[in-house]
Structures are given as C-alpha cells and as structure tokens.
Amino acid sequence: MAEPVRKLLLLVPALLVLAACGRPVTPKAVAADGGPEPAPSSSARPALAELDPCALLSPSDRSSAGLTELGKPKTIGEARACDWTVPSTFGVTVTLDETAGLANLDVSHGTRTKKKVGAHQALQVADKKAAAGTCAVLLGVGNSASVQVDVSNASFSDTTLACSRATTVAGLVEPKLP
Numbered sequence: 001m002a003e004p005v006r007k008l009l010l011l012v013p014a015l016l017v018l019a020a021c022g023r024p025v026t027p028k029a030v031a032a033d034g035g036p037e038p039a040p041s042s043s044a045r046p047a048l049a050e051l052d053p054c055a056l057l058s059p060s061d062r063s064s065a066g067l068t069e070l071g072k073p074k075t076i077g078e079a080r081a082c083d084w085t086v087p088s089t090f091g092v093t094v095t096l097d098e099t100a101g102l103a104n105l106d107v108s109h110g111t112r113t114k115k116k117v118g119a120h121q122a123l124q125v126a127d128k129k130a131a132a133g134t135c136a137v138l139l140g141v142g143n144s145a146s147v148q149v150d151v152s153n154a155s156f157s158d159t160t161l162a163c164s165r166a167t168t169v170a171g172l173v174e175p176k177l178p
Contacts, residue, residue: 047178048145053082053094061172065165067092088154090162092169095148102140105148110136117167118174124167126159135163137170141177149173 054071062068062084071082071094081095097105102123110125121140127133133153138146151166 048096048098048141048147051096051176053080053096056082056094056173056176057084057169065092065169065172066090086154090151090153090165092165093148093150094169094173095150097146097148099144101142101144101146102138103143105138105146107138117170120174120177122170124163126163129159131157132159133157133162135159135166137163137166139170139174139177147173147177 052073054073057065057067057071066086066089067084068086069084071084074081074083074093076093076095078099079095079097081093083091083093085091102121105123107123107125110127113124113126115122115124115137117137117139123138123140124135125138126135133156134151136148136150138148140146147170149166149170151162151169153162
C-alpha cells in the first residue's frame with residue numbers, strides 16, 4: 001500500500017471522532033450478512049416518562065371499561081395522571097408515578113392482594129369496608145416507578161365491583177407500559 005494512502009486511512013477515523021465531538025453519535029447496526037439491521041420493531045415500549053396517562057386508554061379500551069367520556073389530565077403531587085368520570089356511576093384515575101415503586105407506596109388503608117397483571121407485578125388494594133366502593137390496582141414498573149389505577153363508585157358502595165373495574169383498566173393499560 002502506498003504511504004500517502006496508508007496515512008489517509010489512519011487519519012480518517014481520527015477526523016470522524018473529531019467531527020462527532022459535542023454531538024451524540026448513533027452507530028448504525030449491521031446485520032450478520034453485512035446489510036443494514038432492520039428497524040426496531042414497533043413493540044418496543046417507551047419509558048414511563050414518555051407516556052401520556054390520558055392516551056393509555058384507546059377509544060376501544062374505554063368502551064371495554066365502560067368509560068364514555070374522554071380523560072382529563074391532572075397532576076397528583078409530582079405525578080402525571082388522568083381522570084375519567086362516568087357521571088353518577090364511577091370514576092377512574094390512572095397515575096404514572098416515576099418516583100415510587102410498589103414497595104414505596106402506602107397501602108396501609110386497604111386490604112392488599114398480590115397479583116400479576118400481564119408481565120407486571122401488581123398489588124390490589126381494596127377499601128377495608130366492603131361497602132366503600134373504592135379499589136386500586138398498583139402496577140410495578142421496575143423498582144422505582146408505578147402505575148396506579150384507582151376506581152371509586154359514585155354510590156361509594158360495592159368494593160368488589162370497584163376492584164373488578166380497576167382490574168379491567170389495569171389489564172388494558174399494562175401492555176403499553178415499559
């Protein structure tokens with residue numbers, strides 16, 4: 001190989017490194033056959049911080065859960081949430097908590113039942129009074145985050161029904177979680 005060509009080949013990687021300074025470099029994956037790697041599948045789940053709590057229930061999901069109204073965004077403490085209300089029937093709140101995992105949530109005010117919803121560990125917390133009509137299904141997202149599905153019946157009765165509704169909504173939300 002000629003000496004000028006050899007020097008140029010050694011210089012090219014150094015120039016590429018310098019050109020990339022201060023900018024993120026995204027290497028392109030290469031398939032085993034040397035061709036470009038296929039694009040990531042759309043099944044890759046976004047991080048919890050990237051999710052919109054009101055977008056977690058599609059129109060068909062809302063129909064399955066008996067929700068007839070669009071959700072309204074709100075903030076609970078530092079957490080992003082969305083409220084759906086069926087007037088004179090029940091309400092659902094889905095909260096995305098990026099700072100508290102299942103082990104960090106205060107569940108002392110209810111009857112706790114461990115369960116699994118899809119691929120996520122979960123905890124159902126029903127009001128201790130069977131007639132109170134409130135229930136939550138808490139989904140663990142890693143060790144330090146959670147998604148909380150809270151249901152309150154408008155009549156504040158029938159905790160079993162509230163837990164059934166919370167479980168249904170949790171099952172609809174869970175496939176969209178990281």
